[in-house]
Amino acid sequence: MSTIRTEKNLQGITTAHPDGIGGSPLRPDGILKVKGEFAYSSDMWHEDMLWGMALRSPHAHARILSVDVSEAVKHPGVQAVMTHDDIPGSKFYGLEIKDQPALAMGKIRYHGEAIAIVAADHPETARRALAKIKVEYEILPTITTEEQCLDPETYGYVHEPAEYKGHASGNVVHSQKVISGKGVTDEVRAMADVVIKGDYVVGMQDQAFLGPESGLAVPAEDGGVDLYIATQWLHVDREQIAPVLGLPENKVRLTLAGVGGAFGGREDLSMQIHACLLAQRTGKPVKIVYSREESFFGHVHRHPAKLTYEHGATRDGKLVYCDARIVLDGGAYASASPAVVGNAASLGMGPYEVPNVNMLAVALYSNNPSCGAMRGFGAVQACFAYEAQMDKLAAELGMDPVELRQINAVEQGSIMPTGQEIDAPAPVADLLRRVKALPLPPALDTTHLDVRDIPGALSNTSHGEGIVRGVGYAVGIKNVGFSEGFDDYSTARVRLEVIGGEPVAMVHTAMAEVGQGGVTVHGQIARTELGVEQVTIHPANTEVGSAGSTSASRQTYMTGGAVKLACEAVRNELVALGRKRYGWTYNDLSLVGGKVVSASAGALVPIADLLGDSAIDLTREHHHRPTVPFDKETGQGFGHVQYTFCAHRAVVDVDVELGLVKVVELAAAQDVGKALNPLSVVGQIQGGSTQGLGLAVMEEIVVKDGKVRNPSFTDYLIPTILDTPPMPVEVLELADEHAPYGLRGVGEAPTLSSTPAVVAAIRQATGLALNRVPVRPEHLTGTGE
Amino acid sequence: MEFLRPATWDEALAAKAEHPSALPISGGTDVMVELNFDRHRPSALLDLNRISELTAWESGRYEGQEGEVIRLGAAVPYARITRELSTELPGLSLAGNTVGSPQIRNRGSVGGNLGGASPAGDAHPALLAAGRDVLVEAESVRGTRLIPIDEFYVGVKRNSLEPDELIRAVRIPVADGPQQFSKIGTRNAMVIAVCAFGIALHPKNGTVGTGIGSAAPTPRRAVDAEEFIGGELAERGLWQSGGLIGPAAIQRFGELVAAAASPIDDVRGTAAYRRHALAVMARRTLTWTWNEYTQSLRSAA
C-alpha cells in the first residue's frame, strides 16, 4: 500500500460532496409526485382485499340506546360488522391519555364519532351495509362554549367524573400556570406607565393535507397483523393499536405507506385500529380510505382559542408585566391537548423579556371536534395575541412597532418565564431588522391593472377602487422536539457494503416521510459522513427502533442526528478495520470520494477494497439533552430542548369597501442554525408562512352546536396560487452547539408569525381592531360576526 | 348504474325519453362531485360528450330575438367562451373566467350550469343581464321549446326542464353595449360565489339588464334597479349625451340591487354582507360599463 502525496491527489477528495449536507439535491420522491406517479397509501391494493368503512354519528352529543347490526350482517358481500362489543382487547386508546373509545360505547361525544365498522367486498357494498345499521340515539344538549364547559354542574360533563382520565378535573383536560418574577400583583401593575388589554379569538384551523387517511391491514400467519399506513409516527401508532387488538407489540408490524401531507393531523390514529380489527376478524386484507368529507371528521384540528392578554410597560417601551389566560378548546378527547397547553403556557409571552408574568393556559373537554397537533402546536394561537398586543402597545406609546419589539426581544442568555435560560443564539432583534430592511414591493399601479394582482383577482370586483395598502410585522418563538421531560429519541440503522464494486450506504429508520424531505437529508448525511455516492433509503418500518414523530420541527434534528451517529459508528468501524489491516496510525482520517483519506497523507485506500465482501451494519439511538416537566403551580423548569425564531413582514392590499384581501408579499427571516438542505429550508419557510396566511384570512372549520358545517374543500378554503404572494426568505445560520451540525428545527416557526403579520398589515390598511382570525370580509365591512 | 353513451343528438333525445330519470353528464364538474360525495345516486348517466353539436357555437338571426344572436352549444366550455366570444358575449365571458380553476373552465359548461340551476352558478347573472330575450333551447323527442331565461329558474337548484328534455343550446343576443360581471369569494381564485352581480347596458332599446347570483333561492334580476336606472338614463337623455350618471343615482342603483336580493346567513357569508357587497358591486360595475359606453360614444363622434 503506497500513497502518493501530491497537491493534485488531494484535489477533489477533500471537497465536500455536492449532494452532501449543505447542498440541495432534489428529493427522490419529487418527480414522481409532480407526475402523479407516487404511490400514496390510498393507492394500495391486495389480492382478496376487503374494504372497510365506519358508521359515524350525525349528532355531537347523544346517548346510544341501541345498535342493531342484524340487517347489515345479512347484506350480501358483507364479511364483518363490528361494534365495541367485538373488540378483543382494550377498548380505549389515545396519544397522551387513553380516553378515546376505538368504537363508541354508550355515548357519542362529537359529531362524526365512529360507532360501527363494516368490511365488505366492495366499497359500495360497505356503504349500503352501513345504511342498514340501526342506531337509536337519545340526543343530549351539547357542551360547546367555554361557559358551558367550565360549569359542569349546570351543563354536564363530557366525561363523567367517574370515567374522567384527564390531568385536571371537570371539563378541563389539562391546565398549566407560569408565574415568574413577582407574578402580576397590584404592586407590579403600579410599575407600568401604560397598560394594554385585549381579547383575542383564533378559529379552528385544519391541517388540510391532500392525501386522505388510508391504509391496508394484512393479517399474518402468526396471528398478528401487518399494517401499511400513512402516519407520522409508526411506533406510537403501534403502541396504541396493539392493546386494542389484544396482541403483543411484536405481532403488530407497521410499514410506512406513501403519505400525502400531515401537519400534525396524522399524529393521532384514524382508521388504523378499524382496519386491523376487521383484518383480524375476517382473516383478509382490509383497506380503508376516507373520503374527503370523512377526512374532516377523521382527524383532530388546531385548537380554537380564546386569549385574554394584559401587558404593562414603561413609557420608554420596556415590558413590565404580562397577565394572560389562554383557553383552548380540546374537543371530545384529549389527543395532544396536554402538550399543546404546555407550549401555549411556556411560549405564550413570545420572544420577549417580560420580568413579571402570570399565565394560565387550559384545554377544555367539549362536544366539539377533538383538537390536537397542528404545525405550530399551541404556539400559534398565543403568537396571534401577543403580537397584536405589541402593535397596540407601540401605537399607544407612539413607537415604531418593530423598534418596540426589538427593545424587548430575547437574546442568547435571556431567561424565559419558565426560568429556562436560552443557551443558544436567539437573534430576534436581528431577524426583525432583516425583514424590515428588505425592499418593499412597488406600489399598486392602477393605470396598468392586471386584476389578478388585486383583491378579488379574476372575480373582477375592483379596477382599483377601494384598495388600501398596509404593512405589518410579527415575530414568534417555537420549541423544537418534545418537551417537559419526554425522551423522544430516534433510532437509525446504517449498513455499508460493496455492491457492483461500489460502496453503498443503506439508511434504515422508522421516520415518517410526510413530505418534509427527511429522506433527502438522510442521503445527504450519509454521503457526507461516509464519503459514498450511492445511498439507499430502506422503507420505514417497525423492524428498526422508533424514530419519534415527524412533528415538533424535530425530524432532521433527531433522526438526522441518529443517522449521523450511526454513520460515525460505521466509519469508526471501517477505520478500525483499516488500522488492523494496514497498521495506520493516522488520526486525521475521513471518508471522502469513496476512499479513506488522511488529511496529511492523502487518499489511502478505496472503501470498496477495504470492505471487500464484508458489511458493516450498525444501529444507533440519538437522544436530545434531557428536559424536565414544568412545575404545575409555577411553570418553572428546563422544559424545552431548543428554541427557534422566525420574523415576518406582510404587505397587503385590502379592498376596504368589499373586505377582500390580497397579500402582496410575505417576507420572512429565520435562523436555522445550519441549512442541511437550503432549498428544502426555504420550502419549509414558504410553506409554513402560507399555512399561517391561510389562518389569517380564510381557513376555518365552522362548528355550530358541535356540528361541522363545512367538511369539504368547497367551503374549507385554503390558499390558491393567487392567494400566495412572493415570499422572499432570509436564512440565518447561527449554530446551536447542542444540536447535530448546529441545526435548528425549521418547519413550524414560520407558521406562527405569518398570521399576526398579515393581520397587522390588514389593521394598518383598515384601522380596525381585528381581534379574531381568520379575518372575514364581514369583519372588514361591519356586516357580521 | 347504467351508463348511456348516445352518439348523436337524436339518440340522446331518444335515450332521455326512454330513461327520464337518467342524469345527463356533460363536463361532469357538478355531476362527478355529487357522485363522489354520495349525494346523488342516479339510476343511469346519460353521457353527452360524444355529441359534437353541443360543443359548437354559431351566430345568426333567430325568430323572436332582435339582431345578431349567438347560439351557444350547451357543452361549450367556459375557457372557449372567454377565448372565442369575449366581444359578442362580454358578460358571460367575464363570468366564465371566474369559474373554478383552469381545469374546471376547460370542462364546465353553460349547459351544465343551467342543468344544475344552482343559485351560485356564475353563468346565470350574466345570462339574466344579457336580456329578457335570452332563450334556453330545450329539446325532446316531442320537439323544441324555447324557454325565456326569466322563466327558466323555478326554485333552489330547480329549472323548468321537463323530465324528457335536454338543453341543446342557449340563444344569447350579441352585446349591443358594455357588460360586466363581478363576484365575491373569500379567496382570490377557485371560489363559489358568496354573491355575484352581472350588468349589461342595452343602448339599442334603452334598458339596463342585471342579474344577481347567490343571494336568493334562484338567480334573479334586480327589476326595480333596472327600471330606476333605465328611467334615469332615458329621462336625463344620458344615452344620447353620454353625461355623468352622478353619485346619487349610482348610490340609489346600488341600494335597489341590494334590496332585490333575499340572502341568507350561511357558512360562506352573512346576509348583511351579501347585501352590502351587492350594492358595492352594482355601483362599481355600473360605473365601469357607463364609462365604457361614454367612451365609445365619444370615439364614435
Ligand SMILES: Cc1cc2nc3c(=O)[nH]c(=O)nc-3n(C[C@H](O)[C@H](O)[C@H](O)COP(=O)(O)OP(=O)(O)OC[C@H]3O[C@@H](n4cnc5c(N)ncnc54)[C@H](O)[C@@H]3O)c2cc1C
Ligand atoms: C372545483 C370546482 C369549482 C367550481 N367553481 C365554480 C364556479 O366558480 N362557478 C360556478 O358557477 N360553478 C362552479 N363549479 C360548478 C360547475 O363547474 C359548473 O356548474 C359548470 O357549469 C357545470 O358544467 P358541466 O358541463 O361540468 O356540468 P355537469 O356536471 O356535466 O352537469 C351539471 C348538471 O347539468 C345537467 N346537464 C348537463 N348538461 C345538460 C344538458 N345538455 N341538458 C340538460 N341537463 C344537463 C346535469 O345532469 C347536471 O345536473 C365548480 C365545480 C368544481 C368541481
